[in-house]
Structure formats: structure tokens, C-alpha cells
Amino acid sequence: MAVIAPPPVRTERRETAPVKAERLSHLRRTFDVSGTPYLYIAPFFVVFAAFGLFPLLYTGWMAITQWNRDIPGSEHTFVGLGNFVRLIHDDYFWNALLNTVAIGVLSTVPQLLLAMWIAHLLHRRMRARTLLRMGVLLPNITSVAAVGLIFAQLFGRDFGLINWVLSLVGLGKVDWQSGTWQSWLALAVILTWRWTGYNSLIYLAALQAVSDDLYEAADLDGAGQFRKFRTITVPALRPTIIFSVIMSTIGTIQLFTEPLMFNPGMSPTGGDSREFQTLAMYVYEQFWTHGKYSYAATVSWAMFMIIVLAVGVNYLLSRRIRSSA
């Protein structure tokens, strides 16, 4: 091949071209190794920074101004902690917090106990396994807005099915949509209905990780159903229980759609005298109905702190339970 080499000028050109190409491909490879990872994580972090982190921080900023939709330029009025002071003296805020916590506790406790029991039931060899599990999970995939509306009808005072059933056992009509504890109870039923199946599947998964030997050994020792449940099932589920309690806490503090839809006319006040107005509904009312942007942001920020606090308390409590058991 060398014998029939082309004239020198052309050879020179031919030599530089591969060198250039090699340098370029080297560059490309270097970028491929050290740059590509950042390129791959960029979409998540860019979107999160713009539409997640920034709004969250900006909520904090808004909370120290006096931004009102109807007063132009009010976003530049700086009030320091004035909104927070107002919040502490705001009865409606405390009312919303009380409602949210009450509904949260009333729904989370029976929900998790029921879920454990259902998981215990499902943890056997059975026919039509998938079908039964689908039945249990069905409430969870139904849209929240639809759930609120369907239950509003079921809980109707005059013609609702639930009051009819109560009347069959001799009880009078309950006004579920305007009494305080009545509406808490009704909303707790809705939430329990929607989330029990989901939690029971999570518990079931954790149960399947428990060795059957433990149950067999307990059988040999003559342990009864309840004792096996208490001494084997519950301890095995503990990490999962902590997980679901925390998730349920975060979820209920943000509770919005169910109570909004449960209210005739979809008013964000949650009943005529705010019987079941939740924190998120209060934010919506201040923001959307009254245009008080800054005050709504203050309530949001308070919700954030409540979530951090609640998760922290949950975690500490569960750790104590774990170490003492």
C-alpha cells in the first residue's frame, strides 16, 4: 500500500484529519463519562427547582409581605412576622387545624387496624386471589372528586341511604353535613373506605416476608389466633406501620378534595359554621375567595411546619415503641 502512496501534500492532510477526529472523539468520550450523568439528572432537578422548590421558598417570602389580589402593588408591602401574629389569634385557623387533626385521627386509627386485620385475612392460600385483592383495592383507584360526591349523597340528611339504614334500627336522622362530630365521622368513614384496602396490601406484602416457620412454631406451642397476631404479625409489620402512619399523616394534613366535594355547593368554608373546614380548604378560601395571597401563604407555611412536626413526633414515638418492645 505504501508504494502507491499519494503525493505528500495529500498525505499530510490525511494525517491531520484522523488526529483531529481522534481529539474530538476523545473530547466526546470525556464528556460522555463526566458530563452525561449531569445531563441525565438535569430534567428532574430543573423542573423541581422551578416548580417545586422555588414556589415553596416563595411561599415563605409571600408570608412576610401584605400581598392582596385587590390592592395593586401590595406585594411590596413588607410586614415581617405580622401575618404569623395574626395567624396565632385567628380562630378560624385553629378551628381548621382542629378539624384536620380530628378527621386525621378518626380515620387513621381504624383504617390501620382494619388494614392489619384484612392483611391477616388475605395472607392465606385462596382462590380468586387477584379478584379479591382487586375488590379490596377498588376504592383507592376511584377518583377523589367522585368519592366526595357519592358519599355526599349517601350521607344526605333527608334521603340518604345511611340515614335510612339508621332509621331501620330505630335511630333518628343525623345531619352529617352540618354537625361538627357528625361531619368528622362522615369524612373519617370516607377516608377509611378509600385507604384501608391500599394499606392492607402494603401490610400483606410485609407479612409475606415473615417466615412461616414462626407461625408453625407458634402452632406447636399451642398459641391461639390472637396471640399469634400480637406476637408475630404486629412486630413483623412494625416498620411498615411506621411508614403508613407517616404517609397517612402527610396525606390528611393536606386533606382538601373530599371535604370540599362533601359540602353542598362546594363552598370552601366546609359547612355553614366551618364544621369541617380543613387547613387546605382554609388556604383555598383565603387565596381564591378573598384574594389574600400573603395570608394564604402564611397558612401554607404553617401547614409545612405542622407536617414536619407531625412526622418528627411520629418518628420519635415509633422509635420508642420499637425499642421498648
Add this chain to the structure above:
Amino acid sequence: MTTLIPVSRAMTGPRRVRGRSAAPSQRRAGARTYLLVGLIAAVSAFPLYWSLVAASNDNSAAGSWPPRLLPGSHLWENLQRAYTQANFGLALANSMIVSIVVTVCVVLTSTLAGFAFAKLRFRGRNALLGFLLVTMMVPAQLGIIPLYIMMSQWLGWTGHLQAVIVPAATSAFGVFLMRQYLSEALPDALLEAGRMDGCSTHRLYWHIVLPAARPVAAVLALFTFMNTWNDFFWPLLALGQGNPTTQVALSTLAGGYYMDYSLVLAGTLISTAPVLLVFLFLGKQIIGGIMQGAVKA
């Protein structure tokens, strides 16, 4: 950070023991168990049955005492009324577009970032992953007011679908899920072999990572689709009644002070039907996904 330990344990825990459920020593269910579970399933399904009952009777039935318990003959008529009154044609199309686009975006960005976190080495990887885990615990709803101001005053997106699509296009949870799965399921040797053959990282992603991620990507896609479809608060603010998603359209039916229940509950059937169909066909995968910890509450 420490609060996340149970989360990750709950997510990775069950996977170790897949297939255990068929262990021969497991107790067989007796008649009592079938009865109880059947009862629970019936209670679960009842409200949906009830909306069918109310939607198939005329509105006078909603005011009858005792309540009617069986479906009537007005279903089609009520569905049609709800469909036209609440602009469900537009709403269903919008929900389809939003849910599908969000699902595709979430799956792509989650597999990309999950792959990077699981298999690529770069500076700051652990710190960024830790940051990602923290963000998973912070509900997006708390930033909803500035988000609305951004959309309406700065970007002018309110009333347009991108206002709902773009903020939902990535998911910290999805990234974490993919990272967990890929770091276990994708052997390093496969990637090295690809590199030896001169594959760039992009080609590794397309030809090795994406196919390997398929099972979990499918579960992530299912849940993203259903969650996006059912989302209500943000679409209500960002889109409003003018250009609604299905859930927002449903709320227009319920907005008046006089409730026409047969109309409203016909609306709930329309808004639930697509997700219900997905559930009927892919219920097994959805349940598998939940039990492997692939879903966030």
C-alpha cells in the same frame, strides 16, 4: 433524613421475598375467610354500585324514602345530560392528553435520572440523591399559591394544559424507584460489555437500560396515569371551568346550590370509567406494584 429509613425499607423489603406467597406451608383459607373477604370487597364496591343506581334513576328517586336500591332505566339519558352539561367531551380529551403526556415524561425522566444515580459515577451523586429523598417528603401542595402566581402572572399559562403538564413532568418518587430497581436488576457486566463495544452512554440508555427498566417502568406509568387522571386541586386552580380536566368538569356539576343527584352521579361514572377500565385490565400489575412498594400513598 433519618425519617426516611422506614420508607426505603418498606419499598425494598418485600422484593426480597417475591414468590413466597405460594409457600406450601401457608394456611389455606376457610369458608369464613372467603365470606369475610367477600364482604369487605362488597363494601368496597358498594359506593360505585350506588352511583350507578342513582345515575340510572331519574332525579325524583333521589328524593324518595325509602331510597331506591336497584338500578333504574334512565342511565343513558342521565349520562347524555351530564356529558353535555359539564362539557365532558373536551374534559375527557384534556384528561387523556394531560395524563398520557405526564406519564411519558415521568417515565423517561425517571429512568434517565434513576440510571444516572444507580450506575454512573459523578461528583455530588450521594448529596444529590439525599436531597432528592428529602424532596419526596415535601408535599407540592404547599407551594401551590406561588405556583399559581407564576402560571397566571409570569408565564400566562393558566387555562392551558401546559400549566398542569409541566410541573408534573418529573417525579422524585419515580427517580428513586428507578434507582432502586436498576441498581439491583441491571448487572454492571452488561453495561461494561456495552462500553467495550464502543457504546456511548446514550446508546447504553436506549438499548440496555430502557429495556431492563421495563417492568418497573410499566408500574410507574400505571400509577402516574391514574394519579394524574384523578388529580383535582391543581387543575381546578390552573385550568378552571373554561378548559377543564374530567375531575374539574365533574365539580361544575356539583357547584350549584340545588343538586341534581342523578346528573352528578352520572358524571362520577363518566369521570371514573377510564381509570376503572385500566384497573380491570391491569389490576394484577397494579396490585403487584403496590405490594412491591412501588407506590406512594
